[in-house]
Amino acid sequence: MNKAIDPALMQAAEAAGSSFKMDAHWMPFTANRQFKKAPRLLAKAEGMHYWDVKGRKVLDGVAGLWCVNAGHNRPRIVKAIQAQAAEMDFAPPFQMGHPLAFELAERVAAIAPAGLNRVFFTNSGSESVETALKMAIAYHRVRGEGARTRLIGRERGYHGVNFGGISVGGIVANRKHFGTLLAGVDHLRHTHDPARNAFSRGQPALGAELADDLERLVALHDASTIAAVIVEPVAGSTGVLVPPQGYLQRLREICDRHGILLIFDEVITGFGRTGSPFAAQTFGVTPDLITCAKGLTSGTVPMGAVLAKQAIHDTFMNGPEHLIEFFHGYTYSAHPLACAAGIATLETYADEGLLSRARELEGTFADAVHSLKGEPNVIDIRNVGLVGGIELAPIAGQPTKRAFDIFLDCWDKGLLVRTTGDIVALSPPLIVEKNHIDQIVETLRGAIRRAA
Ligand code: PXG
Numbered sequence: 448m449n450k451a452i453d454p455a456l457m458q459a460a461e462a463a464g465s466s467f468k469m470d471a472h473w474m475p476f477t478a479n480r481q482f483k484k485a486p487r488l489l490a491k492a493e494g495m496h497y498w499d500v501k502g503r504k505v506l507d508g509v510a511g512l513w514c515v516n517a518g519h520n521r522p523r524i525v526k527a528i529q530a531q532a533a534e535m536d537f538a539p540p541f542q543m544g545h546p547l548a549f550e551l552a553e554r555v556a557a558i559a560p561a562g563l564n565r566v567f568f569t570n571s572g573s574e575s576v577e578t579a580l581k582m583a584i585a586y587h588r589v590r591g592e593g594a595r596t597r598l599i600g601r602e603r604g605y606h607g608v609n610f611g612g613i614s615v616g617g618i619v620a621n622r623k624h625f626g627t628l629l630a631g632v633d634h635l636r637h638t639h640d641p642a643r644n645a646f647s648r649g650q651p652a653l654g655a656e657l658a659d660d661l662e663r664l665v666a667l668h669d670a671s672t673i674a675a676v677i678v679e680p681v682a683g684s685t686g687v688l689v690p691p692q693g694y695l696q697r698l699r700e701i702c703d704r705h706g707i708l709l710i711f712d713e714v715i716t717g718f719g720r721t722g723s724p725f726a727a728q729t730f731g732v733t734p735d736l737i738t739c740a741k742g743l744t745s746g747t748v749p750m751g752a753v754l755a756k757q758a759i760h761d762t763f764m765n766g767p768e769h770l771i772e773f774f775h776g777y778t779y780s781a782h783p784l785a786c787a788a789g790i791a792t793l794e795t796y797a798d799e800g801l802l803s804r805a806r807e808l809e810g811t812f813a814d815a816v817h818s819l820k821g822e823p824n825v826i827d828i829r830n831v832g833l834v835g836g837i838e839l840a841p842i843a844g845q846p847t848k849r850a851f852d853i854f855l856d857c858w859d860k861g862l863l864v865r866t867t868g869d870i871v872a873l874s875p876p877l878i879v880e881k882n883h884i885d886q887i888v889e890t891l892r893g894a895i896r897r898a899a
Pocket residue numbers: 512513570571572573574576605606607608679683684685712713714715740741865866867
């Protein structure tokens with residue numbers, strides 16, 4: 448028995464009829480030893496809140512992990528999953544199908560940017576990224592430009608944790624341990640420029656010209672070798688970097704000029720986070736492929752998708768009809784439980800107007816998070832839709848510690864936030880009300896002061 452475990456946890460485990468040991472579970476993206484000494488264990492969720500195993504109520508300031516956009520345990524979604532589990536557990540997705548997969552794809556296409564009406568299902572954001580990168584390379588090959596194999600990502604980008612994703616990604620800690628990664632990848636400069644843009648509300652005014660960095664890479668590698676550029680419209684994981692005004696437009700123009708596909712990784716920004724179904728619509732720039740996950744099922748059942756322009760899909764649809772057109776897919780692509788969850792989630796979003804709610808609340812949310820300007824060590828604040836990033840000056844010689852201390856303090860005071868480096872990220876469920884926003888910001892304010 449692990450001696451460090453809190454007696455209340457033991458009671459909870461015993462009540463549930465199990466013993467409670469923490470050794471076997473090697474936790475993802477977690478300081479395992481620190482966690483197991485002082486566990487933070489969740490037991491229940493509803494609406495805007497979690498409850499921990501001791502029954503303490505915690506306000507969810509980050510939609511679980513940027514995914515529970517409809518709020519927790521919404522009855523319609525819960526019932527849809529339960530009913531589907533009782534009706535049909537699994538259906539093979541290769542050379543077979545089931546109606547819910549087609550229904551969900553139509554519904555996703557209906558809210559997607561115009562033209563992105565072909566939907567390929569995966570089980571996560573990471574798998575969506577791998578799928579989109581392979582689709583881009585294969586697309587060029589099928590249309591006779593097989594030399595277009597290079598992939599361009601961006602510094603500080605997060606595209607999941609599989610080999611393609613960490614190769615195009617630009618978060619050093621996620622890359623440096625894992626060898627040589629994919630060959631033929633290069634990176635654009637990131638867009639973070641606090642010297643010119645600190646404390647911008649919404650899109651920073653300066654920096655559209657950073658997109659011209661793509662011209663530098665085209666000059667270096669030649670356009671004929673480049674398949675695709677992948678960027679997050681708003682970089683989330685690295686600490687909420689909002690694109691400078693005109694930047695995405697300029698990236699689109701350069702891609703068009705050189706026949707390069709533009710992929711928006713909307714795993715975080717998809718499904719209402721920025722005030723439209725997709726950030727592509729918020730910013731008025733249409734990519735060729737969109738990767739998404741998280742909000743597709745409001746985090747209830749793992750699922751991701753790639754949305755493709757019809758022309759890309761149609762390019763694959765040639766040759767003898769009995770042959771597979773795209774040699775790719777997952778055992779659990781379009782899993783029935785995920786499809787049921789996805790349909791009920793999209794119905795919930797539509798009924799409650801949640802996909803535009805971030806636009807309605809953007810001003811209120813921006814006022815609240817920007818009110819933290821002037822608090823100790825706050826060096827930048829960024830926001831768009833219902834996403835906020837508060838950047839703190841690191842403690843000398845101990846990077847990430849100040850933000851992590853604030854995370855622990857907030858948890859202690861009944862608020863879940865997310866930190867990355869010395870940045871606190873906020874992305875509450877889209878059902879958030881003004882009183883929740885006030886509670887989030889005032890709890891954070893207290894923690895920031897105590898961490899000074
Ligand atoms: N692309 C983007 C843009 C993401 O934000 C992924 C791909 C990978 O998705 P999966 O489902 O494979 O995790 C993501 C996921 C954080 C954090 O702390 C962000 C993500 C995941 C976990 C933590 O910011 N984003």
